[in-house]
Amino acid sequence: AGTMLDKAKKMIAAAEAKAEAIGVPMVITVVDEGGNLVAQHRMDGALLASIAISRDKAYTSVALKMTTETAAKLAQPGEMLYGLNTTDGSRLVVFGGGLPIVYNGRIIGAIGVSGGSIEQDVSVAEAGLAAW
Amino acid sequence: AGTMLDKAKKMIAAAEAKAEAIGVPMVITVVDEGGNLVAQHRMDGALLASIAISRDKAYTSVALKMTTETAAKLAQPGEMLYGLNTTDGSRLVVFGGGLPIVYNGRIIGAIGVSGGSIEQDVSVAEAGLAAW
Amino acid sequence: AGTMLDKAKKMIAAAEAKAEAIGVPMVITVVDEGGNLVAQHRMDGALLASIAISRDKAYTSVALKMTTETAAKLAQPGEMLYGLNTTDGSRLVVFGGGLPIVYNGRIIGAIGVSGGSIEQDVSVAEAGLAAW
Amino acid sequence: AGTMLDKAKKMIAAAEAKAEAIGVPMVITVVDEGGNLVAQHRMDGALLASIAISRDKAYTSVALKMTTETAAKLAQPGEMLYGLNTTDGSRLVVFGGGLPIVYNGRIIGAIGVSGGSIEQDVSVAEAGLAAW
Numbered sequence: 001a002g003t004m005l006d007k008a009k010k011m012i013a014a015a016e017a018k019a020e021a022i023g024v025p026m027v028i029t030v031v032d033e034g035g036n037l038v039a040q041h042r043m044d045g046a047l048l049a050s051i052a053i054s055r056d057k058a059y060t061s062v063a064l065k066m067t068t069e070t071a072a073k074l075a076q077p078g079e080m081l082y083g084l085n086t087t088d089g090s091r092l093v094v095f096g097g098g099l100p101i102v103y104n105g106r107i108i109g110a111i112g113v114s115g116g117s118i119e120q121d122v123s124v125a126e127a128g129l130a131a132w
Numbered sequence: 133a134g135t136m137l138d139k140a141k142k143m144i145a146a147a148e149a150k151a152e153a154i155g156v157p158m159v160i161t162v163v164d165e166g167g168n169l170v171a172q173h174r175m176d177g178a179l180l181a182s183i184a185i186s187r188d189k190a191y192t193s194v195a196l197k198m199t200t201e202t203a204a205k206l207a208q209p210g211e212m213l214y215g216l217n218t219t220d221g222s223r224l225v226v227f228g229g230g231l232p233i234v235y236n237g238r239i240i241g242a243i244g245v246s247g248g249s250i251e252q253d254v255s256v257a258e259a260g261l262a263a264w
Numbered sequence: 265a266g267t268m269l270d271k272a273k274k275m276i277a278a279a280e281a282k283a284e285a286i287g288v289p290m291v292i293t294v295v296d297e298g299g300n301l302v303a304q305h306r307m308d309g310a311l312l313a314s315i316a317i318s319r320d321k322a323y324t325s326v327a328l329k330m331t332t333e334t335a336a337k338l339a340q341p342g343e344m345l346y347g348l349n350t351t352d353g354s355r356l357v358v359f360g361g362g363l364p365i366v367y368n369g370r371i372i373g374a375i376g377v378s379g380g381s382i383e384q385d386v387s388v389a390e391a392g393l394a395a396w
Numbered sequence: 397a398g399t400m401l402d403k404a405k406k407m408i409a410a411a412e413a414k415a416e417a418i419g420v421p422m423v424i425t426v427v428d429e430g431g432n433l434v435a436q437h438r439m440d441g442a443l444l445a446s447i448a449i450s451r452d453k454a455y456t457s458v459a460l461k462m463t464t465e466t467a468a469k470l471a472q473p474g475e476m477l478y479g480l481n482t483t484d485g486s487r488l489v490v491f492g493g494g495l496p497i498v499y500n501g502r503i504i505g506a507i508g509v510s511g512g513s514i515e516q517d518v519s520v521a522e523a524g525l526a527a528w
Contacts, residue, residue, distance in 0.1 A: 003176040034298015035444050037183050040172045044135040051169050063445035077473045080514050083481040083490035088448040090486055180299050181327035184352040209341045217347040222354055226347035250344050267440040301447050304436045308399040315433050 004032055004109070007132060008039040011101075011111055015128030019043060019115070026115035026124050027054040030101075033108050035062045043115070050114035056091050057098030057121075058112030063088065065107050068098035069122065097121030099129050136164055136241070139264060140171040143233075143243055147260030151175060151247070158247035158256050159186040162233075165240050167194045175247070182246035188223045189230030189244030189253075195220065197239050201228035201254065229253030231261050268296055268373070271396060272303040275365075275375055279392030283307060283379070290379035290388050291318040294365075297372050299326045307379070314378035320355050321362030321385075322376030327352065329371050332362035333386065361385030363393050400428055400505070403528060404435040407497075407507055411524030415439060415511070422511035422520050423450040426497075429504050431458045439511070446510035452487045453494030453517075454508030459484065461503050465492035465518065493517030495525050 008030035019026040025043035027050035032038050037058075042051055057068050064071055074081040075094040085094045096118040101109040113125040140162035151158040157175035159182035164170050169190075174183055189200050196203055206213040207226040217226045228250040233241040245257040272294035283290040289307035291314035296302050301322075306315055321332050328335055338345040339358040349358045360382040365373040377389040404426035415422040421439035423446035428434050433454075438447055453464050460467055470477040471490040481490045492514040497505040509521040 005173060005176055009173075032298070034180075034296070034300055036174075036180055036298055037172065038174050040169065041137060041141075042168070042170050044137055048166075048168050060445075064443055081491050082468070083471065086481045086486045087452060087489055088445045092445060179328055181324075181352045181356060188351060204346070207347065217350045222350045225351055227345050269437060269440055273437075300438075300444055301436065302438050304433065305401060305405075306432070306434050308401055312430075312432055 004038050010131045011128040012039055012041050014131035015111070015113060015124045016041065016043060018124045018127035019113075019120075022116065022120055022124065024116040024120055026113050026121070027051050028124070028128060029054040029058040029112045030128075031055075031058040031062055031110050031112070033062065035059045038109065046115045053093060054097070054112040054114035056112065057093045057114060058110045059098075060092045060094075061098035061100045061110035061112065062107060064092065065100060067096065067100065068093050068112075069096035069118075071098075072096060097125055099125045101129065101132055103132070136170050140241075142263045143260040144171055144173050146263035147243070147245060147256045148173065148175060150256045150259035151245075154248065154252055154256070156248040156252055158245050158253070159183055160256070160260060161186045161190045161244045162260075163187075163190040163194055163242050163244070165194065167191045170241065178247045185225060186229070186244040186246035189225045189246060190242045191230075191244070192224045192226075193230035193232045193242035193244065194239060196224065197232060199228065199232065200225050200230035200244075201250075203230075204228060229257055231257045233261065233264055235264070268302050274395045275392040276303055276305050278395035279375070279377060279388045280305065280307060282388045282391035283377075283384075286380065286384055286388065288380040288384055290377050290385070291315050292388070292392060293318045293322045293376045294392075295319075295322040295326055295374050295376070297326065299323045302373065310379045317357060318361070318376040318378035320376065321357045321378060322374045324356045324358075325362035325364045325374035325376065326371060328356065329364060331360065331364065332357050332376075333360035333382075335362075336360060361389055363389045365393065365396055367396070400434050404505075406527045407524040408435055408437050410527035411507070411509060411520045412437065412439060414520045414523035415509075415516075418512065418516055418520065420512040420516055422509050422517070423447050424520070424524060425450040425454040425508045426524075427451075427454040427458055427506050427508070429458065431455045434505065442511045449489060450493070450508040450510035452508065453489045453510060454506045455494075456488045456490075457494035457496045457506035457508065458503060460488065461496060463492065463496065464489050464494035464508075465514075467494075468492060493521055495521045497525065497528055499528070
């Protein structure tokens with residue numbers, strides 16, 4: 001139960017806790033099924049670029065129905081979707097940190113994290129997702 | 133004490149409570165001294181357009197060092213800054229709901245609220261500001 | 265019953281029939297609850313500008329939860345939301361032709377029509393809405 | 397005989413039938429000789445990113461007078477048109493799914509399909525083209 005914003009707050013809180021444990025400030029975004037922002041937090045000291053990147057990682061995960069890590073594999077030079085990142089207003093991020101939120105077998109939103117290495121971003125996003 | 137994000141969370145929580153009391157879902161954004169987003173929450177049912185508008189109301193209040201209500205007066209046809217809203221990447225919002233955060237006589241950020249009438253937006257922003 | 269696309273096709277067909285009866289070619293767009301396009305048809309001879317305008321009229325009606333005729337009243341110089349049309353990426357259209365689709369008391373999408381006078385656009389949009 | 401919109405509807409209907417047979421929801425766009433949209437349908441469940449991508453695949457096929465599969469070959473790193481996808485407002489899509497419509501030896505428009513794998517997109521576009 002609870003609103004989409006309530007759930008987003010829980011997810012972002014869990015993600016922030018993980019980022020603090022790692023020691024890397026992050027920007028965390030949650031979007032809804034239509035790709036529209038629900039909530040975004042920028043931890044003190046997080047990279048400014050991560051504001052747009054975390055938001056677009058979340059958007060990408062909903063708009064392509066895949067993690068941005070998967071999009072990364074498909075979008076490399078020579079691969080099937082090379083050039084993906086310049087489509088759709090250049091909103092599609094093709095490196096990891098975006099995860100769809102799956103509920104009852106349907107993608108109902110996504111979480112996007114940016115601020116550290118891809119491995120760190122993904123682990124923080126996973127911590128957020130686990131709090132859904 | 134506390135980080136900018138801690139303060140932003142307090143402000144947004146107070147703004148959300150006021151919006152719930154009014155009965156109008158809102159989008160609330162806090163930006164820092166550089167005009168960069170610190171936190172944004174979209175309450176369930178809030179207008180989709182309010183995502184960009186609340187963010188840009190906050191940006192405007194920092195970028196012009198004034199409330200967006202004041203910007204509104206200056207930007208009307210025939211007034212001193214007519215045309216203001218199409219400058220700076222069209223990010224400047226010229227209707228009320230954006231308030232600078234003043235600390236020790238300096239503007240250190242801003243809060244922007246969108247989702248209701250201007251009067252409602254401003255009262256919610258004031259509630260948020262009071263929680264600084 | 266039927267998918268959102270099925271319903272959009274019915275609405276657009278009814279709108280096209282009305283436009284043909286009026287004798288003015290139109291562009292008709294239907295968007296969903298998240299403001300994302302479901303279907304768009306441009307009748308032969310319709311204005312090129314109407315491609316973007318009808319799409320943005322539909323977006324505006326969802327994003328502001330009002331007809332674009334109402335937005336027009338609010339956005340005039342000296343009125344409460346003067347400057348509205350340059351916010352949200354300049355996607356908000358402030359003249360008539362966009363109508364929300366209301367189902368069970370909730371806005372679940374919108375139809376936008378462009379190509380004639382505002383009166384003509386609105387009558388074609390209403391014909392489309394009636395076919396929901 | 398028939399208008400451009402009539403023909404576009406036939407093409408899109410054939411493409412939708414193919415997409416249903418494959419079991420993958422798609423977004424299908426037809427543009428005219430000037431690269432301007434004639435019609436676009438988004439099937440229920442199709443990727444949100446496919447709205448822009450299918451439209452731009454169609455535009456690309458007219459604007460470069462080639463399939464987007466051909467553009468893909470030319471645009472890879474080290475190849476003749478590397479960097480193509482960031483020109484022309486980043487509208488040029490460099491992976492398959494866009495096909496020109498050729499009539500009497502002239503390109504009079506194009507169809508663009510997005511939503512599945514490139515192989516699936518192309519087969520759906522070909523089904524649409526066959527209905528011209």
